[in-house]
Amino acid sequence: DGGITQSPKYLFRKEGQNVTLSCEQNLNHDAMYWYRQDPGQGLRLIYYSQIVNDFQKGDIAEGYSVSREKKESFPLTVTSAQKNPTAFYLCASSNPGSSYNEQFFGPGTRLTVL
Amino acid sequence: GEDVEQSLFLSVREGDSSVINCTYTDSSSTYLYWYKQEPGAGLQLLTYIFSNMDMKQDQRLTVLLNKKDKHLSLRIADTQTGDSAIYFCAENPGNTPLVFGKGTRLSVIA
Numbered sequence: 001d002g003g004i005t006q007s008p009k010y011l012f013r014k015e016g017q018n019v020t021l022s023c024e025q026n027l028n029h030d031a032m033y034w035y036r037q038d039p040g041q042g043l044r045l046i047y048y049s050q051i052v053n054d055f056q057k058g059d060i061a062e063g064y065s066v067s068r069e070k071k072e073s074f075p076l077t078v079t080s081a082q083k084n085p086t087a088f089y090l091c092a093s094s095n096p097g098s099s100y101n102e103q104f105f106g107p108g109t110r111l112t113v114l
Numbered sequence: 115g116e117d118v119e120q121s122l123f124l125s126v127r128e129g130d131s132s133v134i135n136c137t138y139t140d141s142s143s144t145y146l147y148w149y150k151q152e153p154g155a156g157l158q159l160l161t162y163i164f165s166n167m168d169m170k171q172d173q174r175l176t177v178l179l180n181k182k183d184k185h186l187s188l189r190i191a192d193t194q195t196g197d198s199a200i201y202f203c204a205e206n207p208g209n210t211p212l213v214f215g216k217g218t219r220l221s222v223i224a
Contacts, residue, residue: 004156031211033211040122040216041216042202042214042215042216042217043157043202043214043217045211048211050209058211090156090157092156092157094212096209100145100162101144101145101206101212102145102147102159102162103157103159103204103211103212104159105149105156105157105158106156107155107156108154108155108156110154
């Protein structure tokens with residue numbers, strides 16, 4: 001059963017701690033994305049990667065870091081430099097070579113910083 | 115840069131039709147998409163339309179595209195309480211991530 005998994009679904013951290021959100025896909029997609037969602041703000045792009053070992057900053061990359069060592073995995077680290085990290089985080093993937101280039105989304109991780 | 119605009123809220127009565135509107139800026143977008151997000155979940159692709167089409171119908175869903183005005187709409191016929199969700203319009207400006215609107219929250223009143 002192909003898809004995107006994100007873990008954990010809920011995550012609580014103390015202020016000042018780094019935290020890593022997991023995203024795995026078995027769709028054999030080349031491209032992967034991280035979005036942040038806040039109420040009324042829609043989706044804001046944090047980072048994306050179109051190929052292994054390469055990634056680009058999105059609109060709100062400050063305070064976040066990523067790696068893309070494997071095609072199927074694109075973990076996101078929320079660092080202590082991120083001023084307001086409490087949000088819903090969505091991971092997505094796509095196959096840019098396909099006809100429709102649609103993005104498939106994971107179920108999301110809700111991060112709460114206490 | 116690219117931008118996608120949609121109204122934030124829509125409220126309809128059960129059984130009525132819902133129409134969600136969207137405007138986009140990139141005339142080179144090959145495909146335009148509608149995604150649905152239920153509470154606490156990720157986004158699911160509802161439907162898409164190729165830029166050389168004016169209309170696409172899929173069961174209760176009708177997508178209309180006015181390429182001249184860069185206007186896209188999603189009509190849901192016989193709206194049900196299960197259709198309550200946030201609906202996102204998105205454009206595909208080429209070899210870059212999709213550009214999403216802020217989403218329209220559809221509330222269906224029984």
